[in-house]
Amino acid sequence: MxxxxxxxxxxxxxxxxxxxxxxxxxxxxxxxxxxxxxxxxxxxxxxxxxxxxxxxxxxxxxxxxxxxxxxxxxxxxxxxxxxxxxxRGAVAGPLRVAAFATAARGLLPPVLRELRGRHPALEPALAEMEPHEALPLLRRGELDVAVVQDWAADPLAVGDGLARRDLLDDRFDVAVPAEHWAAARADIAVAELAGEAWIGWSRGQICHDWLLGTLRGIGAEPRVAHTASEHSTQLALVAAGLGIAVLPRLGCDVVPPGVRLVPIAPAAVRRVFAVWRATTSSRPAIRAALTALEQAAAQLRAAEGRAEATRGRATAAGLDAA
Structure with missing residues (x-):
């Protein structure tokens, strides 16, 4: 047979x-x-x-x-x-990558540019999708690498046969209108904002579940006035004074006038990591993709460190002036 x-x-x-x-x-x-x-x-x-x-x-x-x-x-x-x-050693052929929306916008563009420039024979292709969509496709061999997210209190079940590599921790801020009472704060607890009108993500997205779970965990029923999947839409609604939102720093580099980002305390952090089938770990294309992802994540971490230092100096200057 x-x-x-x-x-x-x-x-x-x-x-x-x-x-x-x-x-x-x-x-x-x-x-x-x-x-x-x-x-x-x-x-x-x-x-x-x-x-x-x-x-x-x-x-x-x-x-x-x-x-x-x-x-x-x-x-x-x-x-x-x-x-x-x-x-053979050649970094070539198709490379199918999936990433959730903010990683697709804030992390993947320099990765794809690096791969295209360094490995002309490689054919990387990006698909935007949530982790619960990407992992089954990865296991079935329809994807090669997936960039996913989870929270320490709600870890993503990766399962057997998949390998992972941590990339970065992504902090969240509260986006408020410039005239909002919290706009001048150095940081703020989510509990202080429990009664506000919220602008949230669409149902089924991880961040939507996190916001509802966080507020209900402190005994507050969320008052979600508007929902939108795109950060730019959420920020536009905040700028119009229609509510407040919690947004990850990854992929949130353009903030419109009239909006202030206030760090959450204690810090709200999601973990961003790459997963792939363990059986493909020795493929040069997989190694090249992971290297490019780590480099891009390191650059983001360095930029975040510089931004934190700038915020710290601004806060100290404000306290001195007061």
Missing amino acids: SLNLERLRVLDAVAATGSVAGAAAALHVTTSAVSQQLARLERETGQELTERHGRVLRLTPAGALLAGHAAELLAHAERVEASLAEH
Whole structure:
């Protein structure tokens, strides 16, 4: 019996998604192509691998057994491919990267510029998506690297088979109108603002959940007047005096007139890190991407340190003047 890797990949996708349609979407092929590959695999093994229960397609015991081995074989094949790429030493070919919105705006542009300039044969492509969208695609091999975020109190479950590298800690500030009573503060606790009208993120975004959870954790029911996914939209609403917002410093480098950013105390910090399949760690393209990400993150950390020093001097000068 000879097993075809591509057909095993189809079975693995069916096992992961639970349906022919899901496997077809994951593999970017038609449902007919998936069904044909499954039928050929059944002929090669001489066993039924799937069975229908109404409209639901399930793996038979033989199918589940083979699907488990398929995942192992595909991972081994990926390690072999990575080893060959490492031996060749060329940083080339497609590199599919995903990042959540603020990282896509505030971190990835210099990374992609560096990769394009240093490795002309590399073909990096960025897709903006939230961590809960990126991780399943990464595990299925549809992405190569994902830049994700979490909070120390609510860690992201990365799971087995994925490696991670910390990039930076991203602090949050409160954005208030310039005439707001908190605009002159050196820092402020979220609890002091509990009764304010908030401008929040769209439902389902990590920062939306953090804001609601933080306020409810101190016994306050959030009064969210407006929601927007884009920081620029949130800042425009703040500038118009329609509410206040909490915003990460990453990707928030342009603040419109009439808005003040006040640091949160104690500091509200999210962790930003890169994840990739451990089986691809030796690929030169993965190494190049991680190096570029670390360099860009180091530059952001240095810029943040300079900004903190400037804020500290401004605060000291204000206290002296008072």
